[in-house]
Amino acid sequence: MAESSTLSQSVASHSPQTIILEEKKFYLITKRTMDIIGASIGIVILSWLFLIVAIIIKLEDPKGPVFFKQIRIGKNGKEFYMFKFRSMVTDAEEKLKELLSYNEISGAMFKMKDDPRITRIGKFIRKTSIDELPQLWNVLKGDMSLVGPRPPLPREVAEYTEYDMQRLLVTPGCTGLWQISGRNSLSFDEMVELDLQYIRSRSIFFDVKVILKTVFMLFGSKNAY
Known part of the structure; x- marks a missing residue:
């Protein structure tokens, strides 16, 4: 991860003026405790689902x-490896170059509804x-x-403006x-604005509210692809 120090310096050099971040020790300790407990419980309770999904992925490929x-x-x-269940073909990253012109979202992201x-x-x-x-493991680590804000790809951050860089002021999250x-x-x-809104309004109550709403939406979202 050779780019890590360079990106860290880049974030530091973009001194955001819109947000003045005040790290509250009690909030951070409580949030980390909630993360560890929540991720641990989630992994244990959902272990059966992990096994079933793993088997089906292997049966298909x-x-x-x-x-x-x-x-x-x-x-x-800071760079890190984020984990997911594989939902694409094994050479998906190589094929991405051929699909960039079909991007259906503006800005430094790639989304395609009918991604082949x-x-x-x-x-x-x-x-x-x-x-x-599997990102529950990232939470434990x-x-x-x-x-928190969704963690972006390096190529996305390379296109960030000074304003967008503010998304990297806090630890990224599984949901937000x-x-x-x-x-x-x-x-x-719009995603950036929502992330900055979260950063300004962070609290344990706010986090719990987002988690509960995420659980209710988990199996009913029409906008996930």
């Missing part, structure tokens, strides 16, 4: 891996967000939190205002 890991950018530009790289089981686990569950407010139906700029 015996030679491909069950999990997919990808470098993402976390707090202050997605497998049959992939369509289901992405629709229900089951593919995101401390790379991510249960609630973007996911419960429209997800892929929103533009990149």
Whole structure:
């Protein structure tokens, strides 16, 4: 992860003027405790689902891996590997170059509703967000939190403006205002505004509210793909 120090310096050099971040020690300790307990309980309770999804992925593509890991950018530009259940063909990253012109969302993101790289089981686990569950391991490691801005890709951060860089002021999360407010139906700029709104309003009560709304939406989202 050679780019980590460079990205960290980039975040530091973009001194955001819109947000003055005040790190409250009690909030951070409580949030981390909630992350550890929540992720641990989630992994134990959902272990049966992990097993079933892993088996189905292997049945569809015996030679491909069950999990997919990808470098993402976390707090202050730190790189880490984010984990997911594999929902695409094994050479998805190579095929992305051929699909960039079909991007259906503006800004520094790539989204395509009928992405031909997605497998049959992939369509289901992405629709229900089951593919995101392995990120509970990222939460235990401390790379991510249960609630926070979605961690972007390095190529996305390379296109960020000074204003967009503010998303990297806090630990990224598995869910956040973007996911419960429209997800892929929103533009990149709208996602940024929601993330900055979250950063300004962070509290334990706010985090719990986002988590509860995420649970209710988990199997009913029409905007996940």
